[in-house]
Amino acid sequence: MVKKKVALIGNGQIAEKVHIAYYKKREEIEIVAVVGATEENVKQFAERNSIPNYYTNAEEMYAIEKPDMVSVCTPNRFHFENVMQALEHNCNVLCEKPPAINAEDAKKMLELAKQKGKILAYDFHHRFADDVTVLKEKIDQGILGDIYFVKVSALRRNAIPGWGTFIDKEAQGGGPLIDLGIHMLDAAMYVLGYPKVKKVTAKMFQKIGTKKSEGAFGSWDPQKFTVEDSLFSYIELENGGLIHLETSFALNLKLDVKEKTIMNVELCGDEAGATMFPAEIYKDDQGELISLFKREAADEDRHMKSMQAFVNRCLGGNDRLADGEEGYAIQKLVEAIYQSAEKNESVTL
Numbered sequence: 001m002v003k004k005k006v007a008l009i010g011n012g013q014i015a016e017k018v019h020i021a022y023y024k025k026r027e028e029i030e031i032v033a034v035v036g037a038t039e040e041n042v043k044q045f046a047e048r049n050s051i052p053n054y055y056t057n058a059e060e061m062y063a064i065e066k067p068d069m070v071s072v073c074t075p076n077r078f079h080f081e082n083v084m085q086a087l088e089h090n091c092n093v094l095c096e097k098p099p100a101i102n103a104e105d106a107k108k109m110l111e112l113a114k115q116k117g118k119i120l121a122y123d124f125h126h127r128f129a130d131d132v133t134v135l136k137e138k139i140d141q142g143i144l145g146d147i148y149f150v151k152v153s154a155l156r157r158n159a160i161p162g163w164g165t166f167i168d169k170e171a172q173g174g175g176p177l178i179d180l181g182i183h184m185l186d187a188a189m190y191v192l193g194y195p196k197v198k199k200v201t202a203k204m205f206q207k208i209g210t211k212k213s214e215g216a217f218g219s220w221d222p223q224k225f226t227v228e229d230s231l232f233s234y235i236e237l238e239n240g241g242l243i244h245l246e247t248s249f250a251l252n253l254k255l256d257v258k259e260k261t262i263m264n265v266e267l268c269g270d271e272a273g274a275t276m277f278p279a280e281i282y283k284d285d286q287g288e289l290i291s292l293f294k295r296e297a298a299d300e301d302r303h304m305k306s307m308q309a310f311v312n313r314c315l316g317g318n319d320r321l322a323d324g325e326e327g328y329a330i331q332k333l334v335e336a337i338y339q340s341a342e343k344n345e346s347v348t349l
Contacts, residue, residue, distance in 0.1 A: 003030040004314060007065055007091075009058060009082045010073035011036040011045040012164070014096055018123075019071040020049050022307035028315060033065045058082070062089040069314050072096060075165050076172045080105040083120070087112045092119040094310045098182050098334065099327040101173040106331035110324035119313055120324040124186040125306035126263070127322060130299040131279035136191040138274070138281055138293065145271030147241060152188050154180035154247040155262040157255045160209055160229065162218020166249075167209065167225045175227030177204070178334055180263070181247030186322065186330050187276060188243060188265045194326055195237045197333055197349045202233035204341040208250040215250065216260055233337045245337070 006023055008015050011034055023029045033053040036042025046054035055061040062085075070086040072079055072095040080100045086093045087109070099106040099122055113120035126132065139147070154176065165171035166179060189195070209225035230248035237243065255262055265276040272283040277298040282291050299305075309319035332349065340347040 001028065003028055004068045005030050005032045005065065006069040006071065007031075007033040007035065007061060007067040008051075008071045008073060009035045009086070010071075010078075011042050012073055015071065015073035016045070016049060018303045018307065019073060019094075020051075022304055022311070026311055029069075029311060032067060033061050035061050058085055062086075062091075067091055069094070069311075076178070077101055077170065080109065083109050084112060087116050087118055087120070090116060090118065092310075092314045094121045094123060094307075095327075096123050097186075098122075098173065098178050099324075099331045103328065103332040103335045106324075106328040110328045113324045119310070119321070120327070121310050121313070121321040122323075122327045123303075123306050124183060124190075124322040124330075125302045126183050126187045127190045128305035128309060129277070129302040131277055131295055132187055132191060134293075134295070135274060135276060135279045135281075139191055139267075143272055143281060143292065144267060144269030144274060147192065147267050147269040149241065149268040150188050150192070150243045151266040151268075152181070152184045152243060152245045152247075153262045153264050153266075154184045154245075155251060155253070155255065156180070156216075156249050157253060157260045158208075158212075158215040158250050159217040159260060160212075160215050160220055160225075160249040162215070162220050167220050167227055169226040172227065174334075174338055175209075175229060175231070176247040176249045177228065177231045177245075177337060180249075181231065181245055182330060182334055184247075184263055184265055185243075185245060185333070186326070188267075189330065189333075190322075190326070191265075191267070191276075192241075194329055195239055195241065197235055197336070198238045199236045199346050199348045200233055200333070200336045200340050201236075201346040202231060202245075202337045202340040203344075204228040204231035204338075208252075212250070228341070231337070231341060233340070235333070235337075 070091040209229040233245040235243040267274045278295040281293040312319040336347045
């Protein structure tokens with residue numbers, strides 16, 4: 001059996017805990033190299049994960065290794081250049097979210113993937129949960145009827161990341177919206193069939209990150225905190241529906257969960273309503289709420305299922321991906337939300 005060769009661009013936690021962890025499970029895949037910014041760190045990473053070759057220059061890696069597949073696991077601002085480079089070298093690409101910093105870059109990535117005839121996928125892993133799969137099936141069957149209101153929540157009470165570049169707007173493109181909210185927004189748009197957006201209205205705040213320096217996810221320098229710590233948006237769909245998005249790194253609200261985080265989607269149709277994690281469908285019956293379908297626990301194996309879909313497609317399967325088209329659509333939506341919040345006015349798409 002001729003194995004598919006995969007290389008990783010980026011040697012951070014997500015590359016190690018998710019991408020490498022999954023690739024090692026597949027006998028059809030051979031991890032041939034990793035590219036990192038500094039030789040010492042990437043060498044240690046390669047040795048720790050039994051990767052035979054490491055590089056600090058991606059062009060050199062492509063020339064020598066000639067991989068079939070590439071995982072892009074860099075900070076957000078480097079996604080565009082690394083995806084474009086991988087596609088130019090005729091590789092299938094799985095990129096961490098978000099696709100890029102702006103919609104124009106996401107569009108260029110999509111166009112090059114089409115031109116090269118290569119797979120371009122993004123790791124919006126929440127949509128690969130069994131909860132989302134079954135909920136989409138039920139929605140497509142019409143059980144909820146006309147879905148006219150959706151609430152998307154990606155909230156942390158006090159969990160500003162104390163590592164990486166998450167508080168740096170230049171490196172990340174933003175805060176909780178582009179890091180957390182984009183995940184639940186993708187899951188919601190996916191089960192709805194990625195409907196066209198008419199208009200967005202948003203408001204964002206920077207009230208806590210510049211005052212505090214420590215939280216549930218470590219400590220940070222408040223003087224270097226340049227992203228929003230919360231954002232709220234109304235997204236009007238062309239079909240008349242409405243999505244309410246709420247997302248935060250830090251927000252003084254009471255969350256009755258151990259993780260102090262809410263990541264969920266609620267959908268309201270004229271026949272029934274639903275919650276995504278864990279998946280449940282319910283309706284009113286003469287004043288009583290009855291359950292039509294319910295999973296007892298949410299599927300936690302989402303990341304591995306996302307990886308599985310990408311690998312299967314690269315091996316000739318028909319698995320559905322968070323592809324370049326939807327990546328561009330979600331990037332365009334996120335960009336519009338930020339523009340609305342910055343301008344303090346609605347933005348029409």
